[in-house]
Amino acid sequence: MTTVLFAVSAAVAVAGQLKIxxxxxxxxxxxxxxxxxxxxxSTAFLPPFVDTGTATGTSGRAAWAVALAPLFAPVVLPGLGTAMVYPFEMDTVVSLAGGRLVAPHHGLCNTVAGLGITPGNLTTGAVRDAADRPGRPNRPGGCSRRRARSAPAAPHCWRARVVWPRVPDGSSRR
Incomplete structure (x- = not known):
């Protein structure tokens, strides 16, 4: 499933960049x-928290589309947003550089972006680690281990199964 999500993200960028x-x-x-x-x-953080129900083998296409939306929206929305931002960001850096030494200015922009991303990634990891402690069975998006195992067709719980895999002895694979 992860491969499909990466393919969707790449397809959004390749197919939509010039049009967007x-x-x-x-x-x-x-x-x-x-x-x-x-x-x-930033809206990509919201869809995983929407409970769209569970699609089964007898569900129609519309039910499957609604059930899969919280899985694909966090991939498609950042792709669309990035395709919208990046060309204008590059133009802004070129204009701020005054047309001179553009590459170092782009490097500085990427370094500053990386410095901004790092605290967000560290915070996300700390929140996930805190949620994985014993006695804290609930997962982001409202999924618990029990629900993720008993209702694998619920897309909002797939993430919990992928992010926190368990080995047969019950320990984490981290």
Whole structure:
């Protein structure tokens, strides 16, 4: 399933980059496109918390689409947001550099972005570790180990099964 999600993310970027950039350029200024793109990326955190029910083998296509939306939305939304932001971000860096020494300015921009991403990743890891302690059975998105095993078709619980795999003795594979 992870491979499918990576393929969807790549397909969004490859198929949509030029169209998304042209669409955003026709409607907004560079600054506004960056703000809207970042807002779009930030909405990717919300779909996993939506309980859309469980699709079964007898469910129709619409039921499967609704059930899978919380799984694919966190992949598609950042892809769309990044496709919207990146060209305008690059133009902004070039204009701030005054057309001179553009590469070092891009390097500085990426370094600052990395410094901003690091605390977020550390915090996310700490929250997941805290949620995995004994006596804390609930997972982000409302999934518990019991629910993830008893209802594997519920897409909002698939993440719990993938992120916190268990070996037969009950210990974590970390």
């Amino acid at each position: 950039t042209a669409w955003a350029r026709a409607r907004w200024s560079s600054q506004r496109a960056i703000v809207y793109g970042i807002t779009l990326m």
